[in-house]
Amino acid sequence: GAGWELVNMVNIYTVHPITHLVREVVLPQLADVRRHGVHWYPAYPPVIDLEYEMDMRGVEQELYLDLTTLPPA
Numbered sequence: 803g804a805g806w807e808l809v810n811m812v813n814i815y816t817v818h819p820i821t822h823l824v825r826e827v828v829l830p831q832l833a834d835v836r837r838h839g840v841h842w843y844p845a846y847p848p849v850i851d852l853e854y855e856m857d858m859r860g861v862e863q864e865l866y867l868d869l870t871t872l873p874p875a
Contacts, residue, residue, distance in 0.1 A: 806832060808860035809835065810832075811835070811859045812858050813841045813842075813856065813857050813858075816842075816855070828840060
């Protein structure tokens, strides 16, 4: 299993303001998120009648690849 202490990446999908939620709920519960940040996507989740979606994960290392530097196939 996993615990809250392993979460260090948070994504939130909603069109509603999230400032209060992040300050009062997310940051106090997930201290390591402060280092990596909370990513807010101002959009409705892809489920009918759903107003808010949040996913969380814990990663040790995240790599970003610049695919624009690859030669054409």
